[in-house]
Amino acid sequence: MLLQISTPIPKDIPLPLPLPEWLLVTLLIVSFLFHIIFINLMVGGSIVTLWAQIKGLKEKKYDDFAHEIAKTITVNKSLAVVLGVAPLLSINTLYTVYFYSANALTGFAWIMIIPLVTIAFLLTYLHKYTWKTLENNRHLHISIIALAVAIFLIIPLIFLTNVNLMMFPEKWGTIKGFMSALTLPNVFPRYFEFLGACIAVTGIFIVWYNKRKNYPVEEIYIGFTRLDLKRLGFSIAVLGLALQILFGIVVLFTLPSKGIGFDVIGMMAIAGLLLAVALWYSYQSLVGTADKIDLHFNKIVAFIFIFMVFYGGSRQLYRHNSLDKHQQLMAAHTEEFQRLSLEARLNPVEDELELDESLGEFAMGGALFTQNCASCHKLDEKLVGPPVLEMAKIYKGNIPDLKKWIKTPGKKRPDYPQMPGFDLPDEDIEEISKYILSIK
């Protein structure tokens, strides 16, 4: 009841889903998973690059490391964009009204994503291709990637705020743009959890990147061995995973109660455990002996991947629970609207003419004139067309010509627009004409 009173309930778009709902939901979760991996790599990769390049001002080997990671950002970015189409379309289709309402409420920030993304992408290319050119101007070069990082940090916040806002229809009435949507519960814990994930996934990626047999570590680096690089990757992963778990717990405890159920808590708990296992193995690899460095790698990847499936599933479940009631209200509202509109179409209401009895026998003509002509013609002054008094003078005693004009008006006055013709029943035009000529 309360939900109903304070919540805007829009009408749904009465179109069937193009695919069964379960298939769209699966598509959403799976495609989002692949999309977010590359988003993680893009954001995490640029953060790590920035960090390593700053460190590289003093220690050259970190600059080389930053260069190697920087080369991967643009590739991961392209994959992230391409893989973003499917989840975006799925969420649009499944939650059209919710998604668009949230987009509209944060309109400016939402549309800013396009220029921001464009600028950030160009900056990453610029950064990558000026590595040699700006060799003697390291600070300028670093500020390019720093700017890209800053933008990369803003964009996910906008996305996250939006998909969060769409789950709170009861708040739509009070939201005034992006800044106020930011204040909704859960935005920041989820954001920091996401940043943790970016760092974690990038750490694992760095291990894999430097693990590849045909990757010539010895030719690229002076000062870093393959083992050093893998350890570096694992330490980044450990940091990221720890942050992710920490903020994941905050997310769980600050989750607004309306979508929470044992199903959501259960799935999130499993997800958390999987991540903890990944963290444990990463830590073991980091502190273990050199010969064991690759031992747990596949397990870590598998645990993170399964974590993502569970985590994505729990988010979808939470979204479903949060919106379930509202969706039912909206379905009822839509049905009621369709019933009323069908009824209205089956029983069209005739336009009632208001007769002015004081006009006597010209009352009908007067009413028809008001309905059809008064928007352009006033009694005694020019409106869009000439005043009625002028017509009456021109057509005095000449009903047939006046009727002819009304049906097919000519073009007479150079400083007036063209009058539209009227396809009214002859009796109506006769009445109107009599009325006009009755005016003195």
Ligand code: HEC
């Ligand atoms: C969309 C505006 C518009 C509407 C509606 C409109 N008129 Fe006109 N009417 C004009 C304009 C403009 C002129 C002047 C046209 C010209 O002189 O070329 C005009 C001119 C006339 C004239 C003068 C003709 C002449 O020979 O000088 C008459 C009579 C007239 N309208 C009657 C009517 C009647 C009756 C209706 C309603 C059935 C009507 N108009 C509805 C715009 C309108």
